[in-house]
Amino acid sequence: MVPAQAADEGTFRLLSLNTWLDRFKPDASQISDFLINGAYDIMAFQELRTNSTYSAQIPGILANAGLGTYASAQTSDVGVTYRLPGTSGAITLPNGGPAVSYVTLDQQNGLPSTVVGSVHLNYYDEANYRIDEAKALNQWAASTDGPLVIVGDFNAGDVSERGLHNAQQQSYLFARTIIDGGSSQLWLDLADEYTPAGREAEFQAYVESMQATDPNGSAHYRNVIQAYFDAHQSDYPGLTSISQMSWRQWEEIVAKDMASNGLTFVDETYPVASNTPQTLNILKKQYMLLQNESEREPYAPHTILDGSTTWTSHGEDATNTWTSWDRVKIDHFLVSRPYGKWWELADDPNDPYLGVVDDVGYANDGTTPLSDHEPVAHTMRWIGPALEKYAVAGGAADQTRLVWGTEAPVFEEKGKVFYLMRNNMRTDLYLGQVSDDEGMPILTGLTAAEKKTLLDCKSTDARFQQAIAEYCIDDHSFIDETLVKDGGTVIVDEDAALGTSAAELRLDNGTLQIAGTAMTSLDRSVILEAGGGTIDVNDPSNKLTVAREISGAGSFTKAGAGTLNLTADNSYTGETIVAAGRLAVNGSIEDSVMTTVLNGGILGGNGTVGDLVVEAGGKVAPGNSIGHLNVAGDVTFEKGSTYEAEVDGSGNSDMISATGSIFINGGSLYFIAAGSGYDPATDYTILSAGTGITGRFDSVGSDFAFLSPDMLYTATGVTLRLERNDIDFGGVATTRNRIATAGGIESLGEGNALYSAVLRLDAATADEAFHQVSGEMYPSIAGALADDSRFVRDAVEQRLSGMEAVTGIAGQPGEDASGYQAWSQGFGSKGSTDGSGVDQLDRSTGGLLMGIDRMVTEDLRLGILGGYGRSSFSQSGQPASADADSYILGFYGSTQLDALRLSFGGSYGWNSIEADRDISFGNFTDSLNADYDAATAQLFGEAAYRMQLGDALFEPFAGLAQVHVSTDGFTEDGGAAALSVDDATYNVTFANFGLRAATSFDVGGTVVRLKGQASWRHAFSDNAPDASMALAGGSVFDIQGASASRDTAVVKAGIDFDVAKNSSVSVNYVGEFAAGGADHGVNAGFKLTF
Known part of the structure; x- marks a missing residue:
């Protein structure tokens, strides 16, 4: 790699070597093979002797090998040798401590101007001096304008200060x-x-x-x-x-x-208190530790040649006689924040001169190690946007511009897409290393495993949010401008990723994409260069507002399925293209030469645009609900386009006003109801043109279910009037009850508030309105009362069942045949009942039943009972509920014919019901309530055959019950949706077949009985409970409720025991399971014989 190529891909090869005071090879020529084969762009040396010629010899050695021109600088015992263009310098750390020798690389080939420094921190066992030095290095990073890379001998480990000791x-x-x-x-x-x-x-x-x-x-x-x-x-x-x-x-x-x-x-597998890695803990506040995974220090003592230790080198391992040290990695590569996330180690795994160099780190003789430290080298690669310096208003070039374009080394590799985020997603910080300013851990309550777990910068765990804010979220205030160009896309999920609000966004054939829904504001000026720019609001749920001016000569494109809201008076002059999603202009873009809405795009808002063209598949929907869009010029609706207009009951409607002409070349006009629907007495003007309107829409439609638009075209305007169509209310209803209710509402006719409210609705809302008004809760309550009649039958059956006979007591089971027996049973249950096309009715019931009986002849027992119950009902998915107070009287009896038991009974219940319903749809609301009475009567009988098998008793049984529920008529109190409900009756026959079983045992002299039952209950009624209803002034309609479950599996399990010679208590679970619902209940009873 020659100098001109060194940074072509935003990379450089960087070596860190502690020479151990040139102890082995004071003459650098003796290690020339290593240096030449390594072909490093930058070399950072530590523990150079003062006035040493070691590093000064290296430029000549490498130049003679054809590796280019190197420069060398040394301060104190540290130095740098480099062949990339740059300027050397040095700083001194505190306490008269060591220096840092560095080179500031020039910006070139996409590689930003970067400071690379060689560091050798204090070697004392105690961390005091290193702590001060680490704080000074943090301050240096914070004050450095651009990336700062510090490498060298930190005399401190990553997971422990002095190495984890075996x-x-x-x-x-x-x-x-x-x-x-x-x-x-x-x-x-x-x-x-x-x-x-x-x-x-x-x-x-x-x-x-x-x-x-x-x-x-x-x-x-x-x-x-x-x-x-x-x-x-x-x-x-x-x-x-x-x-x-x-x-x-x-x-x-x-x-x-x-x-x-x-x-x-x-062995030490986590640092003891005095071995806490304070130095690196402090440095990680301002730096990120870069390392290959193979170099990561384990939470275990190092072993020789494990690839993650640098001291002592394996060639000098026997010379390690320092008491407080074991093997450790103390030679590190750190990069300052916020730039650390944009550097990566791009080492070739097959290059022996990269990583921890523990196999070729020898002098030319091939046997003498270079030092007691292993050399460490990496290919540093910049994977972020290009960083450029520029001047403002003739000032110094001290402003920083992020450029995502061909200047960025990885632009093409990343498919021209860059995710600009403040979260650095670092993987070098463990939870146990989250520390205070002195490097001491501060997270409390962590398990041993959690302390060794890396901080997850994406975690939502509340315990770690402060740590994430401090260590993961970088400060982007260094950004003065972001430029996206060359067809590139920058993705952000928060505005702060682009810098402070003073930082500008410049687009030149570039796109800013907003990810997710958290970012709702772009608070910065946007400049459109000649290549134009795009803002892509990607998430359909997101609504992004740009309140600052968009300027420039370029075009602007709105992309993405979300909404972009422009509220400023924008001055850009290029074309505006709405390619996807919604663009709401609530300021002005009238300087834009043309606004074109493409297929999939929507234009809205209350602002002003220039000339407007709506292409096929494009849509204009003025306002942010009902609103007025102004056009400073002409409007053209092309074939296949849509104009969507809202109207309300106050005479308001969407409108487009053009100063020029409106050309309607086809397309669709579609009306939707806003709030209160429409005012039939009002004509709505939806288009107005200063110089005339030509053409007609191909089709006109609306979301009104029962109204159709009638259009009036004039020379300069288009007006709408809505008229009743021929669709019946029931034509949009989806269930039997809703169809019936729709007919009842439609019978009210015009002038009725409820009729008018429904008339203005779309089909789905109308169907829901019929659902709410129907009053189906009332017949469903009748079905629930029939179901709940079982509580009396269950109590009587439990009283008369032969299950106590397992105790071996003669006569009527478990009792004195000549005396009276009094009993009580508390019950409670919670369940639901469903029906076809009917809402589920949820109910909860509780109460108390009491009875007394005796043998009136040798084989006949008779008794009476009474009780009280309280039930609550609610209609699932609707604000409709009721409470019922029930008072019960009844009788029962049984006779025993050897093992055959025949029992019978009957009861009558008075039910006082209070009901409430709330109606809300469109702009219609009503609160309704009613008080009414209902009665529940039943007769029932059962035959059971008792069989004793050892200590167990079995009793197959069959039962039959006839239940009659009658409800009084009533009228709800309320408004237009109040119902008048006629008297109604509901009859159902239940058959019950099953098996009971019991056993008993003695516990400290007390007889304890365990009981169980499994049975099937069948309801013979083919009809659901129903009621005839009417709205005031309307016709009668019939509504069905949820009926008693047709087939139900019943499971019971219980325990009872004697508390005295003549008394016992019991507790039982009852579960009922049916296709239309389920019920779970508990009852507890007491029995006294006297």
Whole structure:
């Protein structure tokens, strides 16, 4: 790669190398093979000796190899060597600390002017100095106008400050604190934190024993080391005393002694408190860490050659004797925000000179490592828009323009489409690294796994929204202008992506596309160059307003299925094209030479346009509901076009007023009702032309179901009048009840408020109006009352059932045949009933039944009962509801013929009902209520055969019930939609077939009985409940309700137990399941014998 080609694709090859003070090869010619084969555009060096000629030699070496002209700069122990056009510089970090040597690359070939700096942060174990240096680097990034790339030796890891220590390294560190008494507070803190929980006393006792002195004044640990050395001196060739040994060798011996005493450690898989990665945590506030996935540091100690460690290099791994360090990746590539999201690493995986260079990082001799650091190199690639500098009003070229066009290196590769967003979607920050200004984690309540989880910049989790705002959402205030050109499209989902409101949008054969519905305003000036521009409101649900001026000589196109609302007095002079969706002009575009509405486009609003042409498939719908569109010129409706006009009952209508002529070459005129429909006494003017109208619409239609438009064409205007057509109200109704109601409403005739309200509706709304008015809730309540008659039957059957006989008590089941028995049962249920063409009726019922009975002869028991119930009903999908209070009296009896039991009974219920309905459609509303009475009468009987099988009792049974429901007539209180409902009756016969089962057992002297039942209930009535109704002044119509379910599966399960010698309690579940609905209930009972 020669210099002229280096940045052709917005890329450059960047190397970072810590030379370890040129320790191995002070002469750069000794590593020339590596540098030449790497062919790097920029090289960042760290730990160069002061006044070193190391980096100064490199330009000549590479020039001689034909790689172009390089420049080199060094400040303190850092330097940069580069062959791309640029200017070198340096800054000094705080506390008299290290410098940063950098080059500012010139803008070229789509690559923005970029600062690339070489960094070597403080190497002390404690992070204090590095924290100050990281804050200074953040400030540098914030003040730098353009991308800032910093690379080098940060002396700090990504997931931990000093590397995650394996168990062995922890033992070395612990041993060091024993040997030197803990000269480093950090070492002492780490030793404490690595001590296994619960074993602190053991470890402390060992420390004290090792540091204790013998009578000669020698610490015990020295004796341990001496003894090991004496026994293994052959392992230390050339050494004659322990004083000649290294710190690490002493640590290893003490660590072995610890292990022999059972004092071991566990690998660090998440940083302990003193190993928190404060340096990188701080830097990630202003920078993004770029790395290949293979280089990502794991939450586990590094292993040699794992591809994600840079220190120590595998060639120098044996020289790592630094107590507080294990292997770690401390050489990083960071890019400043907001530019980090527009850089990527484009490494060739087959290039050995890219990534963590751990297999070719050797001097020319092929054996000597370049350093104790692995070199790190990447192909940096710019994947964002081009960044240009420009001047305003003769000032300095200090303004930043984003350009999405052929200047951008990836313009063609991305299909000319770029998603401009502030969310950087970074993947380098873990939840446990969200930190305060000192780099200390601040998210609380995280699990261990969550701490190791990357922050998801798209998450909706409330716990992470502040972190997302701080780390993921970039500041785009650096943008002064966005230019979209060359057929490109920029997609945004928020206005702030384009910068502050002072930043302009310039379109030159370019498109701005609005994604989603969150962005509802484009708050900036728009300039149309000669190539014109498009605003694409992509989502059909979105309504985008542009309140600032659109200017320029270019054309403007509205695209996308959504709505664009222009409210400014715009001055652009090119053509306006409505290609798709709706363009609402509520300001002015009259300077536009022509407005053309294409197939799929809609023009509306209350503003002013220039000459207007509506093509085939195009539509004009003035206003934002009813409104007035002004045309400063001529209007042409082409064949196949549509003019859609709204009218209301106050005499208002849509209108197009043209200062010139209106040419109607065909097309359709279509009317729709707005709000209150229409005023039959009003003529609506919908077109007005200053110099005349020619032609006629090919067709005229409307969404009125029962009205047809009559048109009057004059020399300068077109007027509409609506007249009643021959479609009956019932012609648009979709169910039997709605058809019947439609006939009742139509019989009211003109002059009636309800009739007039329906007359103005479209077909769908009229059908819904018939639905609401029908009053079908009333017959449905009669069906529900018939269904709920089962509560009396269930209570009697439960009272008389032979299920207690499993206890072995003789005579009538479970009772004293000579005495009275009183019982009570509370019940409650919730369910629904449906019908064909009828709304579902939801109901809930609760109440209490009580009875008393005795044996009147040897084989005949008779009793009476009474009770109260409260029911609530609501019509699904409609604001219609009712409450019923029910009072019940009844009788029952049974006789036993060996195992055959015959039972019978009857009841009568008085029901007082209060109902409410609300009607609302079009502009019509009515609130209705009614109070009326109903009666429920029934007779029922059952035959059951009891069979005892061991401890279980089975009872097959068959039952029959005849139910009669009658409702009194009534008239609703309310307005025009109030119904008068006649008396009605509903009869239904129920048959019930099934099996009961029970068993009992003793619990602490108490007899407990478990019971169950499964049965099928069939209703023999072929007719649904119905009622004859009428509106005031109208004819009678018949409405059906939801009937009692035809076939129902019944499941019961319960438990009862004795609470005293003569009393018991029970609790039961009852479930009913039918094709037209379901019901779930619970009842609880008490029985007393006296």
